[in-house]
């Protein structure tokens with residue numbers, strides 16, 4: 252007799268749809284169980300030099316603002332032998348240049364959308380007016396130009412930029428739209444950290460992809476994935492199987508998890524220790540030595556690793572240290588071991604940089620006066636506090652100049668994470684306990700372990716607008732696109748929550 256013990260799993264469809272599939276039979280499940288652990292250690296040919304995104308060029312206008320031209324375009328890339336892959340990129344066919352500027356500088360952009368659908372460019376981690384934020388309310392129409400401008404007003408940090416159109420962020424990032432945005436400041440420039448771009452200060456945009464038989468990006472959700480697409484090939488800065496020639500003893504890696512859904516637990520093939528020097532919002536007061544560093548989608552970290560002359564060592568992703576247990580963990584990549592990039596040290600290594608005793612400023616909101624507390628429960632792929640994103644709904648307003656504590660809970664049995672626009676926050680506690688060292692610096696995105704509660708303290712400063720909201724959301728992009736997102740406005744004294752202008756993106760239609 253055929254016993255049918257039906258197991259119901261909810262699958263996420265690409266593009267925001269949520270579907271369900273019913274599976275029967277332990278045999279089928281066993282097959283997929285074995286297949287769902289991905290192991291690529293020793294199997295990646297590190298035969299391509301790591302691409303380093305060029306630094307974006309800029310010109311100065313009469314007022315001294317630095318102007319960057321960003322051209323969003325489609326193209327093709329020969330990732331593999333055979334047919335070229337159709338891609339999107341900024342100022343090139345895939346990914347975008349690294350934007351680099353210093354605190355206090357005025358930056359201005361001409362973002363031209365050369366695609367035949369609307370998109371946007373959001374500056375993830377940036378403190379700036381909501382009208383410049385590049386979220387769903389600043390979509391740029393095909394052939395439109397968007398011209399945001401603001402003064403950099405935050406500590407040195409590794410930020411990034413990516414599209415944020417309503418419901419299509421995952422798709423646009425997966426096709427290739429993303430880049431790094433490095434902010435420098437006087438303090439960071441005064442430190443003797445490795446800082447030569449592409450030499451001992453190396454951007455690493457880590458992303459996974461699935462290719463179909465025709466070498467095109469495959470955007471089907473992975474089997475039984477709660478997170479959408481989990482690629483089986485890892486690229487760094489768009490390079491598959493990358494190696495990097497090390498010429499200095501110390502190398503700083505600016506790690507960005509630019510994947511749509513995959514978590515990485517970084518470490519080296521020989522488990523050597525390395526130093527975490529910066530989290531999302533900037534430098535830590537002092538380095539933290541570790542041999543593992545877990546980053547969920549959207550998170551960044553700067554690490555410094557030491558090499559011996561002549562050696563070869565690989566950067567890997569290991570099974571998740573936390574947040575993933577049981578079958579759902581495995582089906583979402585939690586047991587995977589992946590080779591990422593090989594580092595090949597030269598016979599002699601320059602040795603001038605060091606990790607300073609003291610670097611950035613520690614988050615200081617633990618004892619701040621709290622103006623408001625709010626709670627957020629993320630659940631079921633597409634909801635926060637029981638509601639899905641509605642671009643016209645402003646969920647609440649915060650007062651400029653005040654500190655709030657947001658208690659954020661993952662109410663599900665699988666992973667979410669939580670990103671807030673405009674601010675960097677301090678993780679006060681995780682389930683009532685002191686956060687692990689990797690979460691003690693300034694953060695704008697934090698992984699939410701299943702059923703865990705995170706208390707986040709943040710100060711809202713400077714930019715008020717009662718009508719144009721900032722977002723908070725899960726950065727697993729298929730969840731974000733399905734609606735796991737909300738909106739808040741920053742209010743000046745006496746201001747009330749306004750109304751989102753219907754044509755919020757109208758400014759993008761004009762020419763330049």
Ligand code: C2O
Nearest residue numbers: 375415549670722
């Ligand atoms: Cu990186 Cu609202 O996103």
Ligand code: CU
Nearest residue numbers: 374375376672
């Ligand atoms: Cu963001």
Ligand code: CU
Nearest residue numbers: 667725727730
């Ligand atoms: Cu989520």
